[in-house]
Amino acid sequence: MQLVMTRAVSDHPITRRNQGRRLADTGLEMTPEPFSRPRCFKRFLSAPSALSTSRLQSVSIRRGDIVAVRSRISLKLFLLIASLVLFGLPDAFSRDGKPKYTGTFTSLEYNEEGGDLLGEELRIVLAKKGYQATLQIAEGEPSQLMVVDVQFDKNKLNFVIPDSYPVYGGGIFEGTIDLSGIRGVLKFKGGGSDPVRWKRGRSYWDK
Secondary structure (H helix, E strand, O other): OOOHHHHHHHHOOOHHHHHHHHHHOOOOOOOOOOOOHHHHHHHHHHHHHHHHHHHHHHHHHHHHHHHHHHHHHHHHHHHHHHOOOOHHHHHHHHOOOOOOOEEEEEEEEOOOOOEEEEEEEEEEEOOOOOOEEEEEEEEEOOOEEEEEEEEOOOOOEEEEEOOOOOOOOEHHHHHHHHOOEEEEEOOOOOOEEEEEEEEEEEOOOOO
């Protein structure tokens, strides 16, 4: 019975504290045993996981793609603005900021398969009595130049082809004008109509 009580007392916290004081009085130092991490924990800290590495690589690749796409878009936008400023944009505006009425508007193009010329071209100038234009229509081959009087009402325009011109005489055009060109419908005297879109720019014959 006495032995059991001795063990219980020695395990008590107060008894342990007194033992520590006695050891200090004797000059002995108590050095705690260094903490050693388990091997599996060390491996986990030292070796990066394959999943995290792949994620970092995918994130870096995505960022690189985004930067490349942004740089391409910026370059294309810069080239577009520069081309408009150098070639087409100033000529499309009048002094009051509205679309310029005068200029060349064309849809003429050469059909390589058929070996013929198709489309129309309108050249508008300011004359003594108002705006006049030369019109040329190609349905396989170019027609003669037809002079027409052009009437404008803000962004709307119309003209009538004089009856003196063969084939197309009596035709009527009605449409609108903007910075990019003219679009509308060309109605023929004999019946039928042709929706057209003429781009503002150089004449087909200047290319």
